[in-house]
Amino acid sequence: MKIAIIGGGASGTVCAISIKQQDRNASVTVYERLPRVLKKILVTGNGRCNLTNLNSSQDFFRGDTELVRPAFSKYPPKNNIEFFNKIGLLTFIEAQGRVYPMSAQANSVVNALLGEAKRLGVEFVTDTQITDIKYQNGCYVLNGKFKADKIVISCGGSAAKAQGTDGSSFKLLKALGVKIREPKPALTGVVIKNFSASLKGVRRVSNIKLIIDGREVYSELGEVQYNDYGISGIPVMQFSGLVSTSKSDNIRIIIDSAPELDINCLKEFFNTQKQHNPEMTAEILAAGIVPKSLGSYILKTAGIKNAELLKDINASRLSLFVAALKELSFEAESVRDFQYAQTTAGGVLASELNPNTLEIKALKGVFVTGEAVNVDGLCGGHNLQWAWSSGRLAADGILKEN
Missing domain, CATH: 1.10.8.260 (HI0933 insert domain-like)
Structure with missing residues (x-):
């Protein structure tokens, strides 16, 4: 099974790792438009990466918050902390339940994720922006040349273009006929x-x-x-x-x-x-x-x-x-505007998605995670908690259907 993940941010990278942790035979390729993946992680939490929050729940989100419950029910904050512990990252807890890497450096989170991805054989293709998706001869074809059995659209929202989220996910989704709530700046x-x-x-x-x-x-x-x-x-x-x-x-x-x-x-x-x-x-x-x-x-x-x-x-x-x-x-x-925003309010509507897998109902084998979904959280590690949990939930959905 060949899986293409569009976007090498938090949810896309964790989705790729989760798939390979459960099925080493799966072929997983992450396509990223920037020269490097996980760039946005480096600026979160003022460079320390507030990677989750022990108190995170549906109450800390806006938009289609009903999508948060299934993801957090299966992958709550403590489970995501255990995920990072297992790949070599220790954490500590600050006020209001904020969780940070023990090193207090965002780069430690990036290194842990990339180390695990490398160990598992996840392939990263950088400097490559996916602008076209078509279904041909029983598989999806990206940019007319990259083939995949299943796709995960994880290229974020519209906030912080310099870190990789430039709104391209919404262009792809609209071209596929998926309904979205108009993206607006949030946390700004x-x-x-x-x-x-x-x-x-x-x-x-x-x-x-x-x-x-x-x-x-x-x-x-x-x-x-x-x-x-x-x-x-x-x-x-x-x-x-x-x-x-x-x-x-x-x-x-x-x-x-x-x-x-x-x-x-x-x-x-x-x-x-x-x-x-x-x-x-x-x-x-x-x-x-x-x-x-x-x-x-x-x-x-x-x-x-x-x-x-x-x-x-x-x-x-x-x-x-x-x-x-x-x-x-x-x-x-x-x-x-989006240049100064930390996240996006808006995205794929809940009515378009299977809440238990984040698969697009009308497009079998196409999943959406993270900021591209109409879910946005408050400050304090909640948006990264959503990124990890939504990415892992989509990974399970992909493998369940295989």
Whole structure:
């Protein structure tokens, strides 16, 4: 049996290894458009590779999340950790269940996978982009010359083109008549309408909420980073996919820049300062709570000038400042494009796939894994967990049908 895997990323490589671990006689070839495979792995987890998460489940995903359950039921996080242990990679666990290689280097994950692939005889054909798939004379023919009995489309989504995922999987799938949800950037920054450049460089642990059409759809406490285009940071990245896939033109982001303090505590602090330091400027007062440039921006939002003295600011105006500290409002314009995104929201719809094998229902012998499927996870190792489990599930489906 000849199997062609299109895409040498996480799910494609693990799929190839899983097939060969179970059937050494299978001929498995991985086709990769870049000069090397597994390039995207090297930049995950800030170069440390957050390879899974002990808490990963359907709850940490968006899209057709019903596809996650069968894959994770068969290959949960602990099983994937055991998989890596067996091929020579030890791991350790950090906060919130994040799992990393013991070396804390992504290259260790790549080396372990390539070492196992070499031992098993997986063939890698690099610098080769598959642009055409046809079924002829009882087999699939790729680019008019590469033949295979079965195919796995694992060439990712549209995020991070430099690492190999350029959206080519969707072109192939559309040409095969497969229905997909329009790909959108996810795990990326959010562009703010009429954003003030004065906030660039500010980092602040805040409680942030995403409001769409007046309804709160997401909230999280974490570091918000202010950039020249808008905001980023883990909490922002987590809900960016909701922004990119929303059809609403009424999307607001509310930021509590002083989550440690409630409104009454802030008012009491301000009144005390006004009583004991009436000559203090508003700018100095604000800078005692939040970074200076953020404080100045919040003061401006409340209609208070930096140079105003506390003795000249009445209670109602101070209340406006407190309100802006606790609920600074921005209007989301868009998200940063695929060049800056870590993953893709969108892909092959669940209705097109057998959930227990990830085989395309209308195309016998063609499977889809990883980011090409309409499943996208939050930060924290969840997307790689999906890559490993979906790749291994497809491998089982291929061998079961053989």
